[in-house]
Amino acid sequence: MAKNVMIAYGSRYGCTEEVSKEIGKTLEAAGITTKIINLGGLKESDIPSIENFDGVLVGSGIKVGKWTNEADLFIDKNKDRFKDTIFGMFACAGFVANDPEKSKDMYVEEKIQKLGLNPDVYDIFGGVFDLSRKSKAGFMDRKIMSIAAKGLEREKGIKIEKKGKNDFRDWNQIKLFTLKFAELVKSK
Incomplete structure (x- = not known):
């Protein structure tokens, strides 16, 4: 029987969304069915129960040292249920480029x-500073x-790139x- 995984994420400007989609493609290529859930703006009733999945990955972008509210709420609501599944976490942060180990410690550990x-499993990935006018970030956030x-x-x-991505x-x-x-999901 095929294994299935939920990737639940919170993303402010699209970086974590892109990472979540890439993770989904890689899992699908490995033969694992994947459900990607953008937690932003969803009602709790719209989010599938983690009991329906062999594994759950939770990801978030980092802004001013904080995970997104929706990812925080999802983790808080499900933290006792994660013990019964393969559970992973990741975050995306621009400051990873400055000090990857410190970023991993501060934002994930x-x-x-x-x-x-x-x-x-858990990790932290580099983020995106999109300084272009096409950025999803507002004027003040770009500043x-x-x-x-x-x-x-x-x-x-x-x-x-001062005006680029x-x-x-x-x-x-x-x-x-x-x-x-x-590998962990398949061995479950």
Whole structure:
């Protein structure tokens, strides 16, 4: 019988949504049926029960050090149920480019400890600073991203497109994380 997985995510500007969709494609290619749920704006009754899945991945974008509210609420509501399934977590944050280990500790490991979670896999991926006019981020958020991007350029020598899209995601890292999760789900 085919295994099935839910990817539930919260995304502010689209980065985590794109990562979730790529994870879904990789899982599907590995023979795992995948249901991708954007938690943003959904009523609790619209979200399928995690008991219907062999595995659950929860992802969120990070803004000012915080997960999205919807991802936080989903985790809080289901934290006791995660023990009965293969459970993974991931976050996307622009500051991963500055210090990946510190980012993983601050944005994922601290959340795991604070909530008493025990995910089978977890990771943090680079984010996107979209400074273009086509960005989903509003004017003020682009200004804040611009300041953060200038800091990355100054401190790490990372070339920043001042009016463009700066993508810090490592798609190979994301694929390896996904394949590890797929192995766990298939072995369940």
